[in-house]
Amino acid sequence: MSRRPRSRIRWNGDQVLGRARAGVVRGLLLGAEHLLAESRNEVPIAEGTLERSGTASVDEQDLVAGVTYDTPYAARVHEDLTARHSPGRxxxxxxxxxxxESGTITEIIAAQVRRALR
Structure with missing residues (x-):
């Protein structure tokens, strides 16, 4: 009777999941920063206050990214389709x-996950 070869497998699932999560967080931040940069090309400019108030952030617990413009009038300017703005704004x-840019943002996130899992 021949002896079967033995194999040993080590499962590093927690380590893999941690690296994947870190890649997602990094990708979300880079994706949000990409969106912020693209939106700054279109944000109306009077004095530049609205443009400068833009920020990108990530909630690492919930894996949610956000881009916000933090002035009292940001929402009004964003929603007022009747207002006149400078060309391109x-x-x-x-x-x-x-x-x-949603496709590009998705690719940015995916690339960071792939990079984290190398």
């Missing part, structure tokens, strides 16, 4: 870039 300065 417009309402929906965050929504438009998000719709256009």
């Amino acid at each position: 417009k309402a929906k300065f965050l929504e438009g870039p998000l719709q256009r």
Whole structure:
């Protein structure tokens, strides 16, 4: 009777999941920063206060990224489709870039996960 070869497998699941999660967090931040940069190309500029108030952030617990413009009038400027702005500047300065760049943002996140798992 021949003897069967033995194999040993070591499962590092927690380590793999931790690295994947770190990649997601990094990807979310880079994706949010990409969206912020794209939206800054369209945000209406009077004095530049609205543009400078833009920030990108990530909630690492819930794995949610956000881009915010923090002025009292940011939402009004974003939603007012009747307002006139300088050429290239417009309402929906965050929504438009998000719709256009969603594929790129997804790829940014995926690339960071792949990189973390190397």
